[in-house]
Amino acid sequence: MATNFIVNxxxxxxxxxxxxxxxxxxxxxxxxxxxxxxxxxxxxxACMVHIDGKRAFSCQTQVSEVAxxxxxxxxxxxxxxxxxxxxxxxxxSVPQCGYCQSGQIMSAADLLKNNPKPxxxxxxxxxxxxxxxxxxxxxxxxAVERASKEA
Amino acid sequence: MNKHNKNFEASLSRRQVMVGxxxxxxxxxxxxxADAAVLTGERxxxxxxxWVSIAPDGTITIMSAATEMGQGSMTSLPLIIAExxxxxxxxxxxxxxxxxDTIYGNPGFGGMMYTAGxxxxxxxxxxLRTMGAxxxxxxxxxxxxxxxxxxxxxxxxxxxxxxxxxxRKLSYGDIAAIAEIPAKAPEIKPDQLKKPSQFRLIxxxxxxxxxxxxxxxxxxxxxxxxxxxxxxGTVLRAPIEGSVPNKIDDAKAKAIDGVTSVVRLPHGVGxxxxxxxxAFAGRQALLDAVTWTRTGTAWGFDSDKGHDAFAASAKNLxxxxxxxxxxxxxxxxxxxxANLVEAEYRCxxxxxxxxxxxxxxxxxxxxxxxxxxxxxxxxQTTATEAPAKLLGIPRDRVKLHDLLMGGGFGRRxxxxxxxxxxxxxxxxxxxxxxxxxxxxxxDVHNGRFRPLSAHYLRAGFDPAGKxxxxxxxxxxxxxxxxxxxxxxxxxxxxxGMVMAGTDVRGYDIPHQLVEQLYRDTGVRTNxxxxxxxxxxxxxxxxxxxxxxxxxxxxxxxxxxxLLKGTPRAQKVVERVAQMxxxxxxxxxxxxxxxxxxxxxxxxxxxxxxxxxRATGQIKVHNFWCAIDCGVAIQPDNIVAQTEGxxxxxxxxxxxxxxxxxxxxxxQSNFYDYSLPRMNxxxxxxxxxxxxxxxxxxxxxxxTPLIAPAVSSAFAALTGVRLRHTPFTPERVLAALKV
Numbered sequence: 001m002a003t004n005f006i007v008n009x010x011x012x013x014x015x016x017x018x019x020x021x022x023x024x025x026x027x028x029x030x031x032x033x034x035x036x037x038x039x040x041x042x043x044x045x046a047c048m049v050h051i052d053g054k055r056a057f058s059c060q061t062q063v064s065e066v067a068x069x070x071x072x073x074x075x076x077x078x079x080x081x082x083x084x085x086x087x088x089x090x091x092x093s094v095p096q097c098g099y100c101q102s103g104q105i106m107s108a109a110d111l112l113k114n115n116p117k118p119x120x121x122x123x124x125x126x127x128x129x130x131x132x133x134x135x136x137x138x139x140x141x142x143a144v145e146r147a148s149k150e151a
Numbered sequence: 152m153n154k155h156n157k158n159f160e161a162s163l164s165r166r167q168v169m170v171g172x173x174x175x176x177x178x179x180x181x182x183x184x185a186d187a188a189v190l191t192g193e194r195x196x197x198x199x200x201x202w203v204s205i206a207p208d209g210t211i212t213i214m215s216a217a218t219e220m221g222q223g224s225m226t227s228l229p230l231i232i233a234e235x236x237x238x239x240x241x242x243x244x245x246x247x248x249x250x251x252d253t254i255y256g257n258p259g260f261g262g263m264m265y266t267a268g269x270x271x272x273x274x275x276x277x278x279l280r281t282m283g284a285x286x287x288x289x290x291x292x293x294x295x296x297x298x299x300x301x302x303x304x305x306x307x308x309x310x311x312x313x314x315x316x317x318x319r320k321l322s323y324g325d326i327a328a329i330a331e332i333p334a335k336a337p338e339i340k341p342d343q344l345k346k347p348s349q350f351r352l353i354x355x356x357x358x359x360x361x362x363x364x365x366x367x368x369x370x371x372x373x374x375x376x377x378x379x380x381x382x383x384g385t386v387l388r389a390p391i392e393g394s395v396p397n398k399i400d401d402a403k404a405k406a407i408d409g410v411t412s413v414v415r416l417p418h419g420v421g422x423x424x425x426x427x428x429x430a431f432a433g434r435q436a437l438l439d440a441v442t443w444t445r446t447g448t449a450w451g452f453d454s455d456k457g458h459d460a461f462a463a464s465a466k467n468l469x470x471x472x473x474x475x476x477x478x479x480x481x482x483x484x485x486x487x488x489a490n491l492v493e494a495e496y497r498c499x500x501x502x503x504x505x506x507x508x509x510x511x512x513x514x515x516x517x518x519x520x521x522x523x524x525x526x527x528x529x530x531q532t533t534a535t536e537a538p539a540k541l542l543g544i545p546r547d548r549v550k551l552h553d554l555l556m557g558g559g560f561g562r563r564x565x566x567x568x569x570x571x572x573x574x575x576x577x578x579x580x581x582x583x584x585x586x587x588x589x590x591x592x593x594d595v596h597n598g599r600f601r602p603l604s605a606h607y608l609r610a611g612f613d614p615a616g617k618x619x620x621x622x623x624x625x626x627x628x629x630x631x632x633x634x635x636x637x638x639x640x641x642x643x644x645x646x647g648m649v650m651a652g653t654d655v656r657g658y659d660i661p662h663q664l665v666e667q668l669y670r671d672t673g674v675r676t677n678x679x680x681x682x683x684x685x686x687x688x689x690x691x692x693x694x695x696x697x698x699x700x701x702x703x704x705x706x707x708x709x710x711x712x713l714l715k716g717t718p719r720a721q722k723v724v725e726r727v728a729q730m731x732x733x734x735x736x737x738x739x740x741x742x743x744x745x746x747x748x749x750x751x752x753x754x755x756x757x758x759x760x761x762x763x764r765a766t767g768q769i770k771v772h773n774f775w776c777a778i779d780c781g782v783a784i785q786p787d788n789i790v791a792q793t794e795g796x797x798x799x800x801x802x803x804x805x806x807x808x809x810x811x812x813x814x815x816x817x818q819s820n821f822y823d824y825s826l827p828r829m830n831x832x833x834x835x836x837x838x839x840x841x842x843x844x845x846x847x848x849x850x851x852x853x854t855p856l857i858a859p860a861v862s863s864a865f866a867a868l869t870g871v872r873l874r875h876t877p878f879t880p881e882r883v884l885a886a887l888k889v
Contacts, residue, residue, distance in 0.1 A: 017408065017428075024426070028427050033368065034368015041821065043822060093791060095366065097556060098362075098555070100557075124829050127829045131828060132829075134558065135794055136791070137832050
């Protein structure tokens with residue numbers, strides 16, 4: 001049975017079995033490969049997307065759960081990499097290998113949406129859901145702080 | 152502030168158009184390994200892959216010989232060429248070099264294309280600068296001819312040749328359109344290269360070229376590739392190296408909707424499916440449906456018991472060992488020592504945990520005589536050589552698309568490229584392109600680990616209290632013969648990846664002996680960020696601290712005294728001590744220091760820790776680090792690499808542990824292999840000391856500082872020495888009870 005939902009503002013449809021993780025539909029069917037496979041267990045955050053405006057592990061979300069919902073991936077965060085977090089990420093030269101960074105940015109966007117001026121402790125607490133093996137944590141904090149200072 | 156180079160996204164497609172493009176192309180083999188070690192250039196119909204080509208529109212295309220895993224070499228190597236070429240960086244396009252060892256091979260690895268050891272910049276630095284200067288010289292000579300002036304009257308500005316007397320200028324693109332290429336490359340002597348004060352790009356922090364693609368999801372890693380007609384593959388791998396599938400009951404796997412075939416492979420059982428999820432489900436369905444032959448060395452191995460045996464052997468001086476390095480007469484002198492101090496240390500297996508699980512896409516032609524591969528790899532050489540061997544075809548019939556790596560850390564460079572060959576096998580078997588992805592569990596269970604090691608150290612003091620003799624016996628699982636038998640043979644059978652860091656370079660200790668007790672448990676191993684240095688420097692630097700305490704000398708003063716003859720070493724140690732305010736008393740916290748000469752890079756670090764005595768949990772509050780790696784090509788990137796190295800070292804120090812029971816890995820995923828998260832990392836204070844020394848590495852040099860610094864800080868706080876990484880709360884509590 002087909003599942004209908006919205007991805008980055010556009011209608012999307014999949015015939016994938018209902019238990020298929022959203023991650024694989026996004027990556028392999030919709031070809032939005034910015035969302036990454038890291039652990040498949042909701043422990044690393046590389047697969048983070050927004051579902052109806054809240055962050056969610058797409059590897060832990062079955063496609064049947066998103067029927068009628070609106071999903072935002074890193075590709076839909078801004079049309080031209082102009083989201084203040086994306087700009088801050090470059091200004092602070094955050095990424096190293098970059099593989100986790102889509103998920104990091106999506107987590108950070110979720111934070112700033114609900115808490116535009118987070119304290120450092122709030123940033124650290126919120127962002128500790130996401131692993132960065134290259135160890136870019138210090139720069140992630142700096143980038144979130146930078147973005148939160150932008151109007 | 153970073154300059155923004157927008158030229159990466161367009162660059163990958165340029166590889167195709169570049170061949171045969173108008174303009175100049177240059178190719179110089181590095182290090183005289185090929186007969187073609189001369190500059191060659193052709194306008195049209197270029198058949199020899201170039202390092203640099205300049206198009207009439209001024210676009211300068213530079214090949215990247217190093218692969219990119221986040222360390223920045225894809226930018227820094229071309230930047231070195233661009234510096235001496237005096238290129239306008241905004242006009243530079245960077246293209247991954249094809250796998251031609253004779254042109255692009257790494258002089259630091261005997262000419263194979265291999266990005267590892269934090270040595271890309273250090274090995275390519277002079278050859279690439281020389282080549283950049285040669286290309287510039289050809290441009291100048293052509294400009295001189297065109298303008299009818301002596302070449303000595305010409306200078307360059309970025310991508311422009313200027314004749315100051317007449318005010319005339321020619322852009323590099325203008326010259327490319329009319330240039331004549333000499334048959335032989337102009338000679339450039341070392342003193343004709345730029346002085347560091349003349350650098351326009353080196354040391355100025357340009358933005359890494361691929362960075363913009365890493366904030367919007369457009370960066371392409373191996374796992375992101377799809378090709379027409381592609382199917383998905385997974386492989387249930389042998390639980391123990393050397394085992395092969397025995398009985399396979401594929402009924403359940405084949406019953407899964409979308410699974411098209413189940414394939415017996417030499418090292419496991421492959422599942423091919425129409426979707427990724429069906430391929431994963433098929434692998435899952437095989438879990439209890441395959442039996443394995445009881446072949447391979449590791450069957451029955453238990454790493455806890457094995458570790459005890461390693462430690463007993465290391466300590467038993469009668470047990471045979473091989474001299475790894477010797478200086479003076481340590482065997483004789485240690486008998487005469489007025490004071491003898493001994494200690495033991497241990498390190499567990501550790502896992503790379505690169506964030507992108509291993510994967511590759513392969514498409515074998517119907518006749519089986521060519522293969523196209525898409526993968527992230529640390530070695531273009533092994534990534535093409537192993538598939539060629541497997542298919543029985545020449546290496547030039549393997550077309551490699553080397554893509555960004557979601558982390559490498561040493562996992563993606565082994566000779567047998569286990570992360571590529573099963574895609575080749577499955578594609579050959581089914582006659583279609585296949586993308587094979589490892590699950591995280593595959594990646595852990597079939598990891599290739601930093602080896603298990605046990606260290607026994609003795610130090611002898613003379614009657615005046617001077618440290619005169621040093622003796623270190625290392626019992627550790629082998630790396631090099633397992634991960635790269637070719638290099639092991641070529642290197643005379645020495646396992647440098649295990650033994651690196653046993654030296655105590657910089658310290659004035661007249662008599663030294665290091666012995667290796669070679670062990671082969673059958674457990675899979677690989678170089679891992681910091682290689683042997685991480686284990687060996689934990690032992691040697693923590694021991695150095697113990698010796699200072701035994702002598703009743705402050706550990707900082709003790710080291711500075713021994714480092715008297717090594718000014719660069721003294722400087723990083725003194726600087727980091729200032730940064731951390733070494734002498735300052737702290738309530739409930741203490742400091743520990745470590746110093747390392749890692750392949751010439753000077754690094755010193757200080758950890759500040761506290762302890763929860765009820766839980767055994769250590770907290771690292773601050774980590775200070777000073778690094779001098781000579782000329783800094785990309786200074787901010789060196790700082791970033793150092794921060795990353797510290798976090799990586801923290802994981803291996805505090806929590807990361809692979810254990811083996813009955814030959815198999817016990818851990819599976821991030822719930823039982825715990826990586827540092829943001830709320831666990833200390834405040835990091837990194838200072839780069841820039842010098843004019845030949846550039847040395849930065850990508851892993853600080854990783855080995857963490858364990859000894861934390862062990863020594865803990866000792867300063869509690870009087871108890873932690874001797875076994877990782878310092879898990881259980882081990883901490885046990886150590887405190889003794």
